[in-house]
Amino acid sequence: MRKSLLARIPTALLLLAAALLLSSCGWSLWDSPMTTVRPKSGFGRMTHQIFMLISWWTLGIGIAVEAGLLWVCYRFREKPGQPLPTQVHGHTLLEVSWTIAFAVILLIFAVPTIPVIFETQAAPPPTALKVDVAGRQWWWEFKYPDLKIVTANELHIPAGQQVSFNLHAPDVIHSFWMPQLGGKRDVVPGRVNRITLTPDGPGELPGQCAEYCGMSHANMRFRVIVHEKGDFEKWVANQQKPALSPTDPLAQKGAELFSQSACVGCHTITGVSGGVLGPNLTHFASRKTLGANLMANTPENVAKWIENPGHLKPGALMPDLGMRGEQTKALAAYLLSLK
Amino acid sequence: MATHAAFMPGTKASTGSVIWSWITTVDHKRIGILYGVSAFFFFVVGGIEALIMRLQLAHPDGTVVGAQRFNELFTMHGTTMVFLAIMPMSAAFFNYMIPLMIGARDVAFPRLNALSYWIFFSGALLLHLSFLAGAVPDGGWFGYANLTSHQFSPTHSIDFWMLGLQVLGISSLMAGFNFIVTIVNMRAPGMTLMRMPLFVWMSFVVQFLVVLAFPAITVALILLMFDRFFGTLFYAPAAGADPLLWQHLFWIFGHPEVYILILPAMGIVSEVLPTFSRKPLFGAPVVIYSGIMIGFFGFGVWSHHMFSVGMGPVADSAFSIATMLIAVPTGVKILNWIGTLWGGRIQFKTPLYFSLGFIAMFTLGGLSGVMHASPPVDLQQTDSYFIVAHFHYVLFGGSIFGLFSGVYYWWPKIFGKVLDDRLGKLHFWLMMIGFNVTFFPMHFLGLIGMPRRIYTYAPDLGWNFWNLVSTIGAFTIAVSLLVFFANVVKTTRSGAPAPADPWDGRTLEWTIPSPPPVYNFAVVPTVHDRDDFWVQKYGDGHGTPPRKPSPPAHVDTSSIHMPPPSYWPILLAGAFLFMVSGALVSIYQVILGGFLTLYCMTRFMLEYHHQTDVGPSAGGHH
Numbered sequence: 010m011r012k013s014l015l016a017r018i019p020t021a022l023l024l025l026a027a028a029l030l031l032s033s034c035g036w037s038l039w040d041s042p043m044t045t046v047r048p049k050s051g052f053g054r055m056t057h058q059i060f061m062l063i064s065w066w067t068l069g070i071g072i073a074v075e076a077g078l079l080w081v082c083y084r085f086r087e088k089p090g091q092p093l094p095t096q097v098h099g100h101t102l103l104e105v106s107w108t109i110a111f112a113v114i115l116l117i118f119a120v121p122t123i124p125v126i127f128e129t130q131a132a133p134p135p136t137a138l139k140v141d142v143a144g145r146q147w148w149w150e151f152k153y154p155d156l157k158i159v160t161a162n163e164l165h166i167p168a169g170q171q172v173s174f175n176l177h178a179p180d181v182i183h184s185f186w187m188p189q190l191g192g193k194r195d196v197v198p199g200r201v202n203r204i205t206l207t208p209d210g211p212g213e214l215p216g217q218c219a220e221y222c223g224m225s226h227a228n229m230r231f232r233v234i235v236h237e238k239g240d241f242e243k244w245v246a247n248q249q250k251p252a253l254s255p256t257d258p259l260a261q262k263g264a265e266l267f268s269q270s271a272c273v274g275c276h277t278i279t280g281v282s283g284g285v286l287g288p289n290l291t292h293f294a295s296r297k298t299l300g301a302n303l304m305a306n307t308p309e310n311v312a313k314w315i316e317n318p319g320h321l322k323p324g325a326l327m328p329d330l331g332m333r334g335e336q337t338k339a340l341a342a343y344l345l346s347l348k
Numbered sequence: 349m350a351t352h353a354a355f356m357p358g359t360k361a362s363t364g365s366v367i368w369s370w371i372t373t374v375d376h377k378r379i380g381i382l383y384g385v386s387a388f389f390f391f392v393v394g395g396i397e398a399l400i401m402r403l404q405l406a407h408p409d410g411t412v413v414g415a416q417r418f419n420e421l422f423t424m425h426g427t428t429m430v431f432l433a434i435m436p437m438s439a440a441f442f443n444y445m446i447p448l449m450i451g452a453r454d455v456a457f458p459r460l461n462a463l464s465y466w467i468f469f470s471g472a473l474l475l476h477l478s479f480l481a482g483a484v485p486d487g488g489w490f491g492y493a494n495l496t497s498h499q500f501s502p503t504h505s506i507d508f509w510m511l512g513l514q515v516l517g518i519s520s521l522m523a524g525f526n527f528i529v530t531i532v533n534m535r536a537p538g539m540t541l542m543r544m545p546l547f548v549w550m551s552f553v554v555q556f557l558v559v560l561a562f563p564a565i566t567v568a569l570i571l572l573m574f575d576r577f578f579g580t581l582f583y584a585p586a587a588g589a590d591p592l593l594w595q596h597l598f599w600i601f602g603h604p605e606v607y608i609l610i611l612p613a614m615g616i617v618s619e620v621l622p623t624f625s626r627k628p629l630f631g632a633p634v635v636i637y638s639g640i641m642i643g644f645f646g647f648g649v650w651s652h653h654m655f656s657v658g659m660g661p662v663a664d665s666a667f668s669i670a671t672m673l674i675a676v677p678t679g680v681k682i683l684n685w686i687g688t689l690w691g692g693r694i695q696f697k698t699p700l701y702f703s704l705g706f707i708a709m710f711t712l713g714g715l716s717g718v719m720h721a722s723p724p725v726d727l728q729q730t731d732s733y734f735i736v737a738h739f740h741y742v743l744f745g746g747s748i749f750g751l752f753s754g755v756y757y758w759w760p761k762i763f764g765k766v767l768d769d770r771l772g773k774l775h776f777w778l779m780m781i782g783f784n785v786t787f788f789p790m791h792f793l794g795l796i797g798m799p800r801r802i803y804t805y806a807p808d809l810g811w812n813f814w815n816l817v818s819t820i821g822a823f824t825i826a827v828s829l830l831v832f833f834a835n836v837v838k839t840t841r842s843g844a845p846a847p848a849d850p851w852d853g854r855t856l857e858w859t860i861p862s863p864p865p866v867y868n869f870a871v872v873p874t875v876h877d878r879d880d881f882w883v884q885k886y887g888d889g890h891g892t893p894p895r896k897p898s899p900p901a902h903v904d905t906s907s908i909h910m911p912p913p914s915y916w917p918i919l920l921a922g923a924f925l926f927m928v929s930g931a932l933v934s935i936y937q938v939i940l941g942g943f944l945t946l947y948c949m950t951r952f953m954l955e956y957h958h959q960t961d962v963g964p965s966a967g968g969h970h
Contacts, residue, residue: 146500221800
């Protein structure tokens with residue numbers, strides 16, 4: 010029993026190693042929307058190079074140690090009639106050598122690490138597009154101070170241009186993470202952290218809060234939309250326009266409801282209200298998702314959300330204002346007219 | 349002897365007197381068993397919490413529990429496993445084995461030892477009273493400020509957590525000082541520091557880590573307590589405070605804590621490997637120095653838990669290099685263990701299986717640790733499932749496998765029966781497979797972006813398959829534990845009595861009967877070697893012949909003075925718990941509890957004050 014079980018382990022390890030090899034060669038395992046190993050920015054690639062360097066070394070060392078352990082166990086297993094083994098207490102030269110060997114290997118990791126630490130934290134050039142990110146329980150606000158745009162939960166940036174994110178935390182600690190673009194950075198109350206990076210090409214990718222921040226931490230998601238330069242300018246032009254006035258009667262009724270209810274205390278719609286506790290809704294209909302990338306931005310979902318935000322997102326700070334039925338339909342129609 | 353015999357099956361003693369003898373015991377062996385049983389109980393509790401979390405995460409958009417309950421589960425799972433399972437399991441071995449391995453009759457302060465157990469028990473009780481109060485801690489096991497402030501956590505949940513941890517810290521500090529004094533002062537004649545068994549050495553290092561690290565978290569918790577109870581602003585950013593203060597204080601404790609959790613297991617492995625390879629530990633001095641170095645460096649790497657907070661490139665680089673440095677003594681230890689097996693005559697018994705499992709799994713945990721020693725890499729991995737995988741390889745694959753190795757190794761010494769070897773190996777294989785099926789996929793999950801501490805996830809992120817696999821693994825681990833419990837029941841019912849030296853051991857605990865008499869050693873031994881018992885049996889293999897065992901001593905064991913039982917430790921701990929829990933009820937309870945605590949403390953201190961002259965006759969109590 011002992012032998013057969015022991016014999017199975019190397020096979021299992023080989024299979025595992027094969028799986029790892031296969032997967033690193035492009036098996037779909039790594040192609041998740043939140044993948045950290047398919048970097049799409051220079052910042053991400055610098056990190057990834059060190060990750061791969063350390064990974065290959067540690068994979069090699071790991072396989073060598075595990076295989077060595079198994080071989081030693083097999084080779085020196087007890088056989089009947091054997092005398093007591095020689096009582097070896099140690100071997101100074103051997104021990105000194107492997108201590109030095111470990112130190113050298115770690116030096117191989119440390120030397121390329123240090124410059125990357127400094128490069129990735131360098132001050133951004135003045136030409137970089139500035140985005141002020143605010144992490145709030147449990148949604149993201151994105152302000153473009155130079156473009157005078159405020160939006161939420163969907164971040165639009167141009168491909169090939171340096172973007173400098175300044176991270177603010179009005180409530181508790183969060184962590185701003187766009188895995189495909191690079192590593193995360195904590196969003197800490199009382200200080201402004203920064204990430205600077207240049208996204209490669211257009212595309213859509215998800216991001217998420219990575220530091221536990223209370224009840225709906227799991228629902229603090231966002232979308233990043235990387236545009237071609239021209240598309241980004243179109244998006245900017247639209248966001249800079251004032252809010253549209255509704256033409257549809259249902260939407261008009263919704264607009265009336267909105268301006269007469271407590272909605273205005275927390276939400277800004279340019280020309281209508283100026284609340285700042287909740288997301289800016291001026292161009293609400295231009296967003297594809299609702300509730301910090303939780304669900305599609307459809308009339309049904311918006312109505313459900315208004316009726317009971319805490320039901321769709323536990324702990325949501327937006328209260329149930331008692332709107333029901335026709336009222337929420339009207340509000341949804343209004344909000345979704347704000348292209 | 350009566351108190352010890354009462355525990356053995358087959359003797360007649362009323363249940364009441366058995367319970368009384370256990371709650372008033374000051375015998376290090378019984379306190380060790382109390383720690384062990386409590387630790388297993390909480391290991392199961394923490395395990396059930398983990399299973400519920402795994403059920404919730406088995407599928408996307410899970411509905412087994414809600415957000416609030418899930419947050420409570422991971423907070424209590426982490427807190428329980430660290431403070432109520434692994435630490436007390438190590439404490440069980442410190443208590444039971446250290447005096448036996450250094451040839452002592454008890455620890456230096458037996459009543460303090462009992463007190464530290466009952467204070468531990470109080471802290472555990474307080475933490476779990478939160479379930480009855482309906483305010484379960486939900487801030488994560490490292491409870492980052494300022495989420496723990498009154499503004500963001502208005503219920504008593506965080507109060508239970510911060511008071512419970514303070515109580516547990518007091519217990520750990522008392523035990524730490526007790527074992528330092530015991531190891532320094534109570535070694536048998538001839539046992540120089542370098543002849544001390546490796547488990548005692550690693551435990552010795554751990555006690556220093558405890559007494560130096562716990563004050564840091566105590567300070568952090570007291571500041572938090574002031575913030576929450578008295579409105580101070582130590583962690584309030586609105587008042588200009590930096591919430592990162594908490595993180596620094598916490599991890600100055602938290603990183604040494606990792607070594608508090610792993611070094612005892614390393615000590616156990618360093619005992620088990622030589623015994624079953626039948627040769628001495630390879631390079632024992634290097635293993636000892638490596639343990640000391642790990643303990644020392646352990647205080648200089650705390651900020652590697654904080655690479656993402658924005659400390660700036662200089663601090664990031666310094667902590668990165670320090671962290672890589674600590675990998676050197678750790679790697680050296682692994683090769684020394686393999687060197688111990690090399691050229692041996694390896695007997696594959698269950699304790700060795702678990703020690704080999706420790707080496708195999710801890711190596712993987714160490715290697716993934718090296719990856720995030722590099723800050724840029726860490727920025728992708730921190731707070732993702734990659735980290736969850738990493739620290740479970742260290743704390744489960746390392747600590748738990750090592751501790752189970754100790755359980756199988758010392759069970760015959762403690763309970764007088766050898767655990768069944770076939771069931772033991774079945775337990776090992778199930779646990780090994782279950783562990784890897786649970787935690788290896790978490791590496792993948794982390795690399796494809798799954799953050800930790802999320803109660804739900806969307807179905808379109810490619811995380812579904814590996815989460816399901818991981819849940820299946822978790823239940824395999826649960827089955828392996830059932831096998832262990834079956835083994836315990838079977839062995840207790842029908843196992844044959846164990847001899848004093850079932851494994852052909854090397855250290856002093858194997859020279860005395862299993863289980864040991866209450867006074868441990870009828871004659872305190874004189875030590876000539878690190879593997880003293882082995883050399884006595886076989887010679888040192890380099891010309892020194894086996895020593896003639898000394899003739900059986902004719903000692904009147906009734907003349908051996910052992911400390912009598914005391915009920916003041918449990919009363920003092922009870923009064924203390926009453927005082928501390930008053931902070932959640934009423935100031936009057938705190939004041940009343942304070943007076944009760946002072947009263948018990950005084951009685952505890954003066955218990956033998958007027959009895960010093962009756963020393964020898966006190967031997968009649970045992």
